[in-house]
Amino acid sequence: MMTSKKTAHRLGFKTGEAIVYPSHGVGHIQSIEEQEVAGFKLELFVISFEKDKMTLRVPTAKAASVGMRKLADTDIVSKALQTLCGRARVKRTMWSRRAQEYEAKINSGDLVSIAEVVRDLYRSEAQPEQSYSERQLYEAALDRVIRELAAVNRITDTEARKLVDQNLAKSPRNTGKAEATADADSDADSDDLQEEAA
Secondary structure (H helix, E strand, O other), rough: OEEOOOOOOOOEEOOOOEEEEEEEEEEEEEEEEEEEEEOOOEEEEEEEEEOOOEEEEEEHHHOOOOEEOOOOOOOHHHOOOOOOHHOOOOOOOOOHHHHHHHHHHHHHOOHHHHHHHHHHOOOOOOOOOOOOOHHHHHHHHHHHHHHHHHHHHHOOHHHHHHHHHHHHHHOHHHHHOOOOOOHHHHHHHHHHHHHHOO
């Protein structure tokens, strides 16, 4: 197997650039390699995910079909931050079903969809504790949002976390309008249903 490294542009992506890979979040293109596999030449993006200590090789021809994309632009970032300020929308379906939907949103790589998961699963200190699986999904979504905000705005993860927290604090459930009861989720549901009916 022969490997040669190139520093180049492919499909609008270039080496050294931060990108988003849907199932892993923000990564950096280290290089574009050419490998020979079974007599065929294959061109690959070599992407590193520092936080996960992982390197991924993605065929350049498959980049679009796997959903690899450039970092979100400022309009998408501000839409994601506005989403965090919104009212949680929690469906009245079984948790396992909702968990699948949340996971699909996280792995979509779409910043606004991931922000919706953070908004819907966020719990202020006055609210009931999250279950372990809720907490896992919340942490995964929060991590993706923070890493992309940090990369787009060229700030630290800590600064990005503050930005997320500030926007979550503006959410209706945290401004004293929501009651801290075990039924907080179903209260939010009925409010949403009334809003939609209006």
